[in-house]
Amino acid sequence: MKLVYKVIIPIVIVFILFFSILLNYITNSQEDIVSKFKSSVNTLAIEQFDKRKTEKLSTENDYLDFTAFLASQIAVEYVYNYETVNIEAPLSKFLSMNSIEGILVYDTIGKENFITLIKDESGNPIRVKTLPGSFASYKQFKKIMSKTALGEREEDYGYVIIYYNEALVKQVIEEKQKVVMGNLEHIKNEIKEDMDSMMKNQTMFILAICIVLALFIFYMVQKIVLNPLGKLKIGLDEFFLFLQNKKDSTSQIQLNLNDEFGQMANSLNENIAVSSRLHEEIFELNTNLENRVEEKTKEVKTLLNNTGQGFLSFDKNFVIDAEYSKECSKLFVQDIKGKNIVDLLFFENEEKLFFKDVILDTLNAKDVVIRKSLLSLLPSNIILNKRALKLEYKVLEDDKFMLILTNITSEIKLEKKIKKEQQILKMIVAVVSDSDIFYDIKKDYLHFMSTYKTIIDTTKTPLFNLSEVFRTLHTIKGVFAQLYMTNTIDFLHYLETQISQMIKGNSDTNGDLLALLEESDFKAVLQQDLNIIKDILGEDFLDSENIIKIDLNDIQSLQKKISYILEQKEHISSECKEIFCQVQNLTSQKLINLLKPYIKLSQQLSNRLNKEIYKFEVIGDKDVVAPEEFKPFIKSLGHIFRNSIDHGIEDPETRVLNNKDKTGTILCNFEKENDYLQIIISDDGAGIDCEKIKQKLSLRDINTDGLSNNEIYKFIFEDNFSTKDNITLVSGRGIGMSAVKAELEKINAQVEIQSKPNIGTTFVFRLPLVHDLANNSNKSNNEHNLDNSFLDPIINRSITFLNTDLGIEWLKEDIDVSTPPKAVLNKHTAIIKTIGSIEGIITIGYEESLLEKIAELFYLKENWDDEYEDELAKNISSEVMNIIVGNALVNTFDESAITFLPPYVLEEEKTLEKRQNSTMTLAIIKTQFGNMFVHLLGPKKLFEDEFKGL
C-alpha cells in the first residue's frame, strides 16, 4: 500500500474517529441537555399546568363558588317573589359558562325544586324537572340563598346548586394542556430538529473541515514527504534497474528542495552520476570483454571445429563435457555430450576396465613421469566406425582429461602405399646393385618352373619329394627376399605353407604335389615383379643379362697400350686399325643410349608443363657409336627437347581447338652417313613464330628485311634470345639454344630448321664425322687442343684447394673465362707443359697478396714479410701447380696418353702473344686475398720459342 495511504488513512481514520467521538460526545451531551431541557420544560410545564390547573380549578372553584353565591343571591329574589319564569333568564346566563352544566334552585319553603336548568345538546338552557343521572358526577357548588328582610334576620329561603362539570373543565384544561403540551412538544421537537440540524450542520462542517484538513495534510504530506520520497524511490529504482542492466540509462533525481530530501537527493544524485559513469564504463568494458571472449571463443571454436580433429574432455566419472569439437560428432556418429567415453570407445569389458583403471590412477598420481608412463599404456590407436583413429590423452586441471582423436585412416593408407613404394624402391636398388644375383635367380626360378616334374622322383617317397621341393623353393625364396621381390616372395611362401601342410598331413601320393605345382602360374607371378622393374628401369635392364661389368681402367689401359703400340709402328695394318677401333668402341657409348634419356626427360617435362606427349622411341642404328667429341653437343640436345615441349607443343585444349590430336608427338631419330651423322628432332607443335622473332629483333634494332624464314629461325640460337615474356624454371632465359649453337660450332656441325605454323618444327643436325681413329691418335698433336674440358677440372680443383685445403674464401661470383689476345703471366706463375696425345701449356699465376697468403697457410706460419723470398715463392707456386693439375687431370685423361712435364716457375713477368691457330684461354678466380689466373695455351709447339731453355 502506498505510503500515502498508510500515512493518510490512519490519520484520517484517527481524525474521523476522533471527530466522530467528539461529535458523538457533543451530540450526546447536547441531546442530554436537550432532553434535560425537554424534561424539565415538560415537568415545568406540567407543574405549571397542574398548578395552573389547580389554580384555575381552585380559582374556578372560587369563582364558581362565588358564582354560586351570586346565583344564590340572584335566585333568592326570585324565589322570594315566587318568579319562576323570570328566574330562567338570569340563571341561563350562568349556563353560558362552559363548564356549568346546570343550576338547581331549591325552595326550602316550598320544599321543592324551584327551577332546574340544564344545557341541551346545542348548549341552550332548558328547564327540566329532574336532573339526569349524569349530574351525579358533576361537582356541586351549593350556596344557601339567604335574604335579610328589613330589619329581620337572615333567612334561608333554599339553596342553589351549580352543577359544575369539573371533568369538562379538566378536560378543557387538559385539552389546553394537551395543546400547550403539544405546542411544547412541538417546540421541543422544533428545538430538537433545530438542534439536530444544527448538529448535522456542525457535523458536516466539522467533517468538511476534517476532510479539508485531511486533504490539506494529505497534500502537504504528499508534497513535502511523499512526492520527494516518491521521486527518490523512482530515481533509486531506475538507478538500481540501471545497475542491474535492466535499463539502459538513468537520470538524476529532480528534486530541487532545500530540505533533507533535497540534500538526500543531491547526494544520491552525486552517487548516481558517479555510479552511472562507472557503471557505463564497466558495462562497456564488460561488453568489450564479452565481445572479445565471444570472438575468441568463436575463433577457438572455429579453429577447433575446423581442425578436422576431435577434441573432447571428460571428468573422473568418464562423462563427456558439453564443449567438444564438431569432428567428434562425425567420428562417433552421434552427439556425445554427457555420454560415457568408455562405452563409446571400447566394447570388450577388459578394455573398458583397463582404461578406467589407468585413467583413475593417472589422476591420482601427480608425478609427471608416472602420468606419462601410465598414459603411454592407453591405446593410441583404435578402429571406430570404420575409421582408424589416433588417440592422444592429456591431463587437464581440475581432474579432467582431454582426448584428441585424429582420423589417420588416410595416413595409414598412405603409409601402406609408401611402404609399398619403399619396397619397390628396395627391390630396384637390390636388383640394380646385385644385378648378377638377379639374373641368376631369374634363371633358376624359370628353370625350376620348367623342370619340377623331373625333380619329383616317383621312385622316392612323397615325403622325400615334398622335402626336396620345399628346400628348393625355400632357397629360391631366400634369394628373392634379398631382392625384395614381394610378389614372388609371397607366392613362394604360399607354396611353402601348402607343402609343409602336406608334409604334416602325411600325404602319401605325389599327385597332390604335382597338382599344386601345376596349377600355380609361376611365370605370371614373376612377371608381376618384372613388370615393376621394367617400368622403372626400362626394358633394356631386363635384357641386359649378357652385360658384364668391367673396370673402366682396365679397358683404358688396354686402349693406351694399343694406342702406344700403334704409335710406334710406322705402318699400321687395317686389321690393327680395326682392333684399335673396336677397343676404342668398348669405352665409347652408343649414340642411341645417349639419346634414350631424353625420352624420360621429355615425359617429365611434359608432365610438369601440363602437356601431353606420346612416349617416343629413339630410332636409329643401335650400333652407331657416339664419338667423344660429339658428347657435349648431344648433352646439350636437352635444350632442344625442352624447347619443343615448352614452346612447340601446345596444351591439350589448344591442340584440340586446332583440330590436332590432344597428345603431341615428338620424334627423335638419327642416321649415320659416311661423312656425317644426322640427328633429327621434331615436334608437331605450334611451329616457330616468325613474326614474334621479327618483333624481338626489331626491338634490338636488327633489320630482318629480305631474310628467308630459315635464316630468321637461326636467330633463336642467339644469346639471350627469347620470345618468352617471363622466365620459368624450365625455360625462357634464352640461354638454352645458344648453348646448343656453341656446341654445334665446336664440332663444326650444321643445323637446319624446318617449321610450319601449327604443323610443327623439325631440327636437323648434321655432325661431320672425323675419320680414321688410328690416324687421329697420331694427329692428336695438331687436332687436339687444350680446350675447356681441361679448364673445368683445373678450376674446380683450384677452388677446392683454396677453399677446402687452405680455407681461403673464394668469392662466389662467376669465374671470368675469356680468350684474351695475349697472356700476361705474373712473376712466380707456374707453367706446366703437356706432351703426348695432347700438347699444350697450363699456367697458374697469382696476385702477390694471394701467393703470400697461400704461403702462410701452406706452411702454417705468419709474418712472412721478412722471410718471404723468391725461392719460397717459387717452391710454393710449383707445389700448388702439381697439386692442382695432378689431381684435376689425372682422372680426366689417362697419364700415359698425356704426360706432364715438371712445372717451371717464372722469375719475372712475361707476356705471350696469341699465335695464329693457337688457342688461349684465361680463367680468373677471385678470392678475398687476390686473384688467381689460369691460362690454357695450345698447341705447345706454337709457343715453343717462348720457352726456349726452360
Place this chain on the structure above:
Amino acid sequence: MLKILVVDDSIIMRNTVKKYITSLGHDVVAEAQTGVEAVSLCKKLNPDLLTMDITMPDMDGIEAVEKIRTFDKDVNIVMVTSHAQKEIVVQAIKAGARSYMLKPVSEDKLAVIIGDIFPEFKVSSEFDDEFLDD
C-alpha cells in the same frame, strides 16, 4: 653421472642394459639377479635409479618394488617389460614404479627415460620437436 642398479634374471639382458648405461655416461653401481637381491642391494647402495625386470624367479618385479618402497620412497624405478604386459605395468606403477621401457631395450629408449626422470640429463634426439640447426 647417475648410480644405477640393474635387475634382471637374464645375464644377456643385464649386459645389454649395462652397456647402454655406461655408453650414456652413467655408472652401474650393481647388478641383481633376483628380487630379493635387488631389495637388499637397493637398501645398501641407495642408487638413483633401478631398472627392474618384471618376471623373476623368487620374487617378481612388482613385489620387489613394493618391498623397496617400504624403506625408500624416493628411488626411481623403471620397469623393463615385454609388450603384452600392460596391465602388469599399471600394477607396477601402482606399487611405486615411475616409468617403464619396452623390450627390446635400446640406448635411445634408456636415454629418453633417464631424460624424463632427470631433466638435467635430457638429450635431444633425431626426432625432437625442435630443429637444432637451421
